[in-house]
Amino acid sequence: MTNAANFDSVMDITPRPPIVFVGGQGSWLTDSEGNTYLDFIQGWAVNCLGHSPRPILEALARQAERLINCSPAFYNDQMIRLADLLTRHSGLHQVFLANSGAEANEGAIKLARKWGAKYRDGAHEIITMDHGFHGRTLATMAASGKAQWEHLYEPKVSGFIKVPLNDLAAVAAAITPQTVAVMLEPIQGEAGVFEATIPFLRSLRALTRERGILLILDEIQTGVGRTGRLFGCEHAGVTPDIMTLAKGLGGGVPLAALLAHRDACCFEYGDQGGTFCGNPLMAAVGCAVIEAVTQPGFLARVVQAGEHLAKRLYALSARHGCGEVRGMGLLLALDLKRDIAPDVAALAMQRGLLLNAPRPDSLRFMPALTVSNAEIDRMTDVLDSVMTDVTKG
Numbered sequence: 001m002t003n004a005a006n007f008d009s010v011m012d013i014t015p016r017p018p019i020v021f022v023g024g025q026g027s028w029l030t031d032s033e034g035n036t037y038l039d040f041i042q043g044w045a046v047n048c049l050g051h052s053p054r055p056i057l058e059a060l061a062r063q064a065e066r067l068i069n070c071s072p073a074f075y076n077d078q079m080i081r082l083a084d085l086l087t088r089h090s091g092l093h094q095v096f097l098a099n100s101g102a103e104a105n106e107g108a109i110k111l112a113r114k115w116g117a118k119y120r121d122g123a124h125e126i127i128t129m130d131h132g133f134h135g136r137t138l139a140t141m142a143a144s145g146k147a148q149w150e151h152l153y154e155p156k157v158s159g160f161i162k163v164p165l166n167d168l169a170a171v172a173a174a175i176t177p178q179t180v181a182v183m184l185e186p187i188q189g190e191a192g193v194f195e196a197t198i199p200f201l202r203s204l205r206a207l208t209r210e211r212g213i214l215l216i217l218d219e220i221q222t223g224v225g226r227t228g229r230l231f232g233c234e235h236a237g238v239t240p241d242i243m244t245l246a247k248g249l250g251g252g253v254p255l256a257a258l259l260a261h262r263d264a265c266c267f268e269y270g271d272q273g274g275t276f277c278g279n280p281l282m283a284a285v286g287c288a289v290i291e292a293v294t295q296p297g298f299l300a301r302v303v304q305a306g307e308h309l310a311k312r313l314y315a316l317s318a319r320h321g322c323g324e325v326r327g328m329g330l331l332l333a334l335d336l337k338r339d340i341a342p343d344v345a346a347l348a349m350q351r352g353l354l355l356n357a358p359r360p361d362s363l364r365f366m367p368a369l370t371v372s373n374a375e376i377d378r379m380t381d382v383l384d385s386v387m388t389d390v391t392k393g
């Protein structure tokens, strides 16, 4: 079927391999020819419970029978339940549900600008980090610090000031009367897994408080257990004024959330909305995911799996003359010390292993949070043989 498949009607936005996936279970994917793949991409850190997990299947089936959609202009029980769960676990006070990470971040930017208009004399600039990634809408592309996007889709949305990650003095120097917020990822995922240090996050929290501006954390990749805590900011003991979630929150379905402290909740009627925002079908899945990830022992197991993965990667690194392992929990990257990551990922795919190369010199690992040690060992065994063959040339 793969050979006969006609790809012409699918918009060509990225170089996709000529494989057609038709099934998934846990850490494994199956293509149309019956080949299986060990999946360490998981929809880009999205399928936190793996492919087609029980809790999501059950939530979808149960909710689809009860109520799928009833307009964002009405409350529904699942929207309320998910907002309750998220506020309870985050220490923030109100939630707006959305459909993608970019949409949640777009909402965060709007909320900050509204807050600036109301309380900061029209201040609207947001300080963001070089190499940061916040999504693909016009505003979130402008907020991102991707060099390749510098001149794409001009004119750009203005009002984003870039500084280097972990440079507190640069942030302090960039704050003006026009500044309304600082926005960043606790770990830059798309850039290749680079952490905001704990001292930097703590100092940023203090600095933004002192200067009377908002701290926005984009936890779209780091949230929902990915780093071994429910939210990445917990490692630093920091609570932002605004937080965004997506990816893992839906466990594979399109779901995102904008969370805010009550002092930042300043939308007025008509300022924010969206046809599918808060629909009960997706919200029911979000509840099932949060309930699974907050089960006693779940996050401890993520920490353990992350330690096992890091240990195996360090051993592999020593054998192949690679560098350090970056990241936390089950969001890790291996520095290969040479620009072979795309070749390694391509050969790994031929051998039934899906890996992501976010940079020419790095591989990123974002397996299901339910990945077993045996699957981790299987992954590093395949990677080991692939590294040997790629290095041989």
Ligand SMILES: *Cc1c(COP(=O)(O)O)cnc(C)c1O
Pocket (backbone or CB within 6 Å): 099, 100, 101, 102, 103, 105, 133, 134, 135, 136, 185, 189, 190, 218, 219, 220, 221, 246, 247
């Ligand atoms: C993936 C990602 C986004 C964008 O989310 P989409 O659902 O693709 O719009 C934004 N911020 C971060 C940190 C991400 O990893």
